[in-house]
Amino acid sequence: MKRVNEYKKLFSVEKEIDLKTLKTTYRNLVKEWHPDKFMDGDSMREEAEEKSRKIIDGYHFLVSIAPETKAANQEAYNRTIAESGIADFQHKGLLLEVSFLDGTTYEYFGVPKNVYVKLINSDRQFRFAKRSIFNSYLYRKSKKDIEMA
Template identity: 75%
Template structure:
């Protein structure tokens, strides 16, 4: 959730993400922090390069968790979380990354370590995740679909 809050603060997003407002903020920030505005000898040029990368990453991240994006991809998400099994998962901080057997990967934000431990210890991990994670946490599709190669 820390990353979500940082990006919302960067783009001055108060509560729910509005894609139109986000796009306007993005364009204004890119104009303000574009590295070409600063001469290469200027120390602010390096700062502008870092800031512009952060702005681009933040924009793509916030678009991926926006309600409009989630609604557009809801059918695919529901199909994945009901039909595909769990191929792999990782937990770092409060982010749980689950890779499904259909090759899609989703990140779930705010998943505590005790809940992750319950997932690991569950005899039916998919059932546990379906009841306690898939519908309860902010999520985003984190990687492009990839074909799983047979081992």
């Protein structure tokens, strides 16, 4: 959740993410922090390069968790969580990364350690995740999808 809040703060998003407003803010930030605006020897150029990378990452991240993006991908997500089993999962901080047997990977934000421990100890992990995780936490499709041969 720290990452979500950090990016929302960067783009001045208070509640719901509006893609049109987000795109306008993104363009303005990129114009302001583009490294080409600064001279080669300038220390601000390095800061601008770092800031522009952060702006680009933040934009792609916020687009991936926007309600409009989630609505567009809802059918595929529902099919994955209904028909595909869990291949692997990892927990880092409050981030739970779940890889499914169909090759897709989703990240769930704000999943506390006690819920992760319950998932590990559950004799029916997919059933537990379906009831307690999949529709309870903020999620996004990860870029780490496995290519199906």
